Amino acid sequence: MTPSFQRTHTCGELSDNQVGDTVTLCGWVHTRRDHGGLIFIDLWDKFGLTQVVLNPQIDKLAHQEAQALRGNFVIAVTGKVRPRPAGMVNAKLKTGAIEVYIDDMEILNKSETPPFPGWDETEISEVLRLKYRYLDLRSDVLQRNLKLRYDITRTVRNFLHGEKFIEVETPMLTKSTPEGARDYLVPSRLNPEKFYALPQSPQLFKQILMISGMDRYFQIVKCFRDEDLRNDRQPEFTQIDMELSFIDEPALFKLVEGMIAAIYKESLGITIETPFAILKYQEALDRFGSDKPDMRFDLELIDLSEVVAGTDFKVFDQALKNGGQVKALNVKKSTDVLSRKILDDLTEVAKTYGAKGMAWIKVNTNGLQSPIIKFFKPEMLDALIAKVGGEVGDTIVFAADKPKIVADSLANVRLAIAKLMNLIDPKKICLTWITEFPLVEYDETEKRYTAMHHPFTSPLAEDLDKFESDPAGMRARAYDLVLNGNEIGGGSIRIHQSDVQQKMFGLLGIDEKEAHEKFGFLLDALQYGAPPHGGIAFGLDRIAMLLAGADSIRDVIAFPKTQKASCLMTQAPSDIDPKQLKELKLKFDLS
RNA sequence: GGGGUCGUAGUUCAGUUGGUUAGAACGCCGGCCUGUCACGCCGGAGGUCGCGAGUUCGAGUCUCGUCGACCCCGCCA
Numbered sequence: 001m002t003p004s005f006q007r008t009h010t011c012g013e014l015s016d017n018q019v020g021d022t023v024t025l026c027g028w029v030h031t032r033r034d035h036g037g038l039i040f041i042d043l044w045d046k047f048g049l050t051q052v053v054l055n056p057q058i059d060k061l062a063h064q065e066a067q068a069l070r071g072n073f074v075i076a077v078t079g080k081v082r083p084r085p086a087g088m089v090n091a092k093l094k095t096g097a098i099e100v101y102i103d104d105m106e107i108l109n110k111s112e113t114p115p116f117p118g119w120d121e122t123e124i125s126e127v128l129r130l131k132y133r134y135l136d137l138r139s140d141v142l143q144r145n146l147k148l149r150y151d152i153t154r155t156v157r158n159f160l161h162g163e164k165f166i167e168v169e170t171p172m173l174t175k176s177t178p179e180g181a182r183d184y185l186v187p188s189r190l191n192p193e194k195f196y197a198l199p200q201s202p203q204l205f206k207q208i209l210m211i212s213g214m215d216r217y218f219q220i221v222k223c224f225r226d227e228d229l230r231n232d233r234q235p236e237f238t239q240i241d242m243e244l245s246f247i248d249e250p251a252l253f254k255l256v257e258g259m260i261a262a263i264y265k266e267s268l269g270i271t272i273e274t275p276f277a278i279l280k281y282q283e284a285l286d287r288f289g290s291d292k293p294d295m296r297f298d299l300e301l302i303d304l305s306e307v308v309a310g311t312d313f314k315v316f317d318q319a320l321k322n323g324g325q326v327k328a329l330n331v332k333k334s335t336d337v338l339s340r341k342i343l344d345d346l347t348e349v350a351k352t353y354g355a356k357g358m359a360w361i362k363v364n365t366n367g368l369q370s371p372i373i374k375f376f377k378p379e380m381l382d383a384l385i386a387k388v389g390g391e392v393g394d395t396i397v398f399a400a401d402k403p404k405i406v407a408d409s410l411a412n413v414r415l416a417i418a419k420l421m422n423l424i425d426p427k428k429i430c431l432t433w434i435t436e437f438p439l440v441e442y443d444e445t446e447k448r449y450t451a452m453h454h455p456f457t458s459p460l461a462e463d464l465d466k467f468e469s470d471p472a473g474m475r476a477r478a479y480d481l482v483l484n485g486n487e488i489g490g491g492s493i494r495i496h497q498s499d500v501q502q503k504m505f506g507l508l509g510i511d512e513k514e515a516h517e518k519f520g521f522l523l524d525a526l527q528y529g530a531p532p533h534g535g536i537a538f539g540l541d542r543i544a545m546l547l548a549g550a551d552s553i554r555d556v557i558a559f560p561k562t563q564k565a566s567c568l569m570t571q572a573p574s575d576i577d578p579k580q581l582k583e584l585k586l587k588f589d590l591s
Numbered sequence: 592g593g594g595g596u597c598g599u600a601g602u603u604c605a606g607u608u609g610g611u612u613a614g615a616a617c618g619c620c621g622g623c624c625u626g627u628c629a630c631g632c633c634g635g636a637g638g639u640c641g642c643g644a645g646u647u648c649g650a651g652u653c654u655c656g657u658c659g660a661c662c663c664c665g666c667c668a
Contacts, residue, residue: 037625051628071618090628113619116602120629122617124602127660181667201668227667352594352664453668480668490668539668552661563661 005076012048014095018081029073039066051099052077059103072111078104130568145556149544151267153220156240159262165216170205177518181225192585198224204522206243207494210533211525218242229563231552232542243535276431284434289411294485295430297423301327301410307387313375319400326400330388331417334395335362349416353408359398363390432482439474448509453478455504457492467503488543491536498526
């Protein structure tokens with residue numbers, strides 16, 4: 001009487017077509033409705049739900065056994081597919097037209113009562129969800145998200161295969177490199193006192209592969225960075241990494257646009273517009289205060305530095321005298337929305353990014369309203385209002401400080417206002433290339449230049465002679481791809497000449513000895529016929545998060561870590577056996 | 592390293608100005624029920640109020656510390 005465990009169908013596929021057939025289904029008890037006589041079971045697997053019916057008149061034994069069933073029990077059932085009685089069709093279920101009358105049933109496994117209701121819409125604390133991740137992964141949302149993530153990687157592999165790429169694996173146990181993020185380190189037992197580093201990205205290997213004549217490489221690969229976490233940052237994350245020989249920006253952009261379009265088409269059925277907009281870094285900063293502007297709405301920054309020059313308002317005057325700026329946002333039709341309380345909240349947003357405050361002017365029907373207008377001569381006020389295009393109903397908010405603080409604070413106030421006033425059409429998809437990043441930036445604490453992208457990024461040809469004269473003014477052949485205000489990828493055309501690479505190290509204060517210790521293999525390789533090459537890497541987790549409409553990349557990762565980088569399911573990281581430490585010749589120093 | 596929010600039954604939450612025996616819904620357990628699909632009806636069990644200290648006649652409630660989760664700054668492409 002034991003039913004075959006070999007199921008004939010999944011729980012998501014039976015319909016009118018199988019009426020009369022005898023089928024075997026396997027799955028979990030989703031819900032049980034025991035009527036004393038009839039028992040209804042909704043049987044679940046990842047493909048769907050099927051209602052099975054236990055009727056004592058059809059099989060007394062099966063019906064009796066079914067009384068012991070509880071939620072999450074794993075069962076196999078065999079029975080006949082029948083159409084549901086008139087009026088009993090469940091339109092909410094894919095399989096709602098039929099039900100299966102069971103004449104044989106086996107409990108394959110029992111289950112404890114789960115710590116939280118599965119398959120439910122109740123929001124469960126993330127602590128529990130992460131501890132019992134295997135249960136949470138049964139939920140519709142996570143099932144859907146992981147499927148979407150797979151749709152993306154499948155599409156990428158197909159697409160790049162069609163573009164003559166090959167996927168090549170690169171080492172996980174590799175060399176620690178200076179610059180960039182903090183490394184995750186792995187001690188070497190065979191080489192005491194020496195360490196491997198887990199890769200922050202396969203950067204150097206993919207460049208070497210170009211020198212090897214691989215021509216087009218890609219890899220969907222884990223990367224590791226030991227930095228603090230955010231909702232879009234995990235210590236281990238996945239890159240869609242690629243590198244191409246004999247490539248320039250227009251050709252690479254076209255290829256990537258095709259790939260992103262394929263991803264949208266295959267995973268969401270959405271056709272997106274190509275080519276994407278291109279915005280130079282400086283313009284992005286000037287207009288939006290950010291190198292990853294959300295361009296689904298306007299509300300651009302307006303530079304008022306010239307208009308307010310010579311003002312009696314000390315805050316503005318001081319900022320300008322210290323080499324700063326005064327910039328503003330003109331929030332149209334907002335005087336009723338932006339109450340005093342909300343303006344205070346927005347000021348707090350600005351302060352988070354270093355602003356000391358946030359001035360504002362409201363254009364009311366009966367004139368201007370603001371704590372600061374008394375410091376301005378009427379002509380200057382008129383010029384200011386004219387410059388921002390102020391009309392009745394507008395609120396103008398100001399930032400005055402060093403350019404970076406002005407940009408950061410206004411960029412984030414801009415986003416907060418967009419959210420507050422529903423300026424963003426959620427259906428809109430804005431993909432934008434940001435180009436011509438600065439090659440280097442000056443690190444005030446370390447008193448030296450650091451690479452903005454990484455040390456292997458080529459400068460623009462026209463800036464090549466500025467290594468000595470104006471390093472801060474050099475622009476890089478680097479680019480980011482921004483989706484609705486989120487950086488989803490970035491890359492560059494690389495340096496392929498060893499003399500330029502040496503100059504770059506020189507600028508970064510990496511002397512020849514250190515350069516050879518850290519990157520000697522690359523410098524050597526560059527001398528053996530390195531083709532011009534470039535590439536890009538995408539954050540798969542972020543792309544999946546955005547396409548899934550999730551709030552965090554944790555929701556598109558099967559087993560994510562908490563903000564303290566621990567795994568609540570496995571309890572990693574954990575203590576280790578002293579024997580292991582001894583083998584590695586490691587000792588703690590907790591002083 | 593810093594700022595913020597949160598932590599009460601298995602779960603989601605309520606709990607007044609500090610005052611008797613800490614409640615609800617769902618879930619769980621038992622009983623009844625042959626057309627339910629969030630089945631229904633009756634009954635029952637279930638609490639270290641995250642942990643520790645303090646203030647107080649009295650603390651879920653106030654204070655301090657601590658642990659954990661989340662969001663953010665710094666950090667990080």
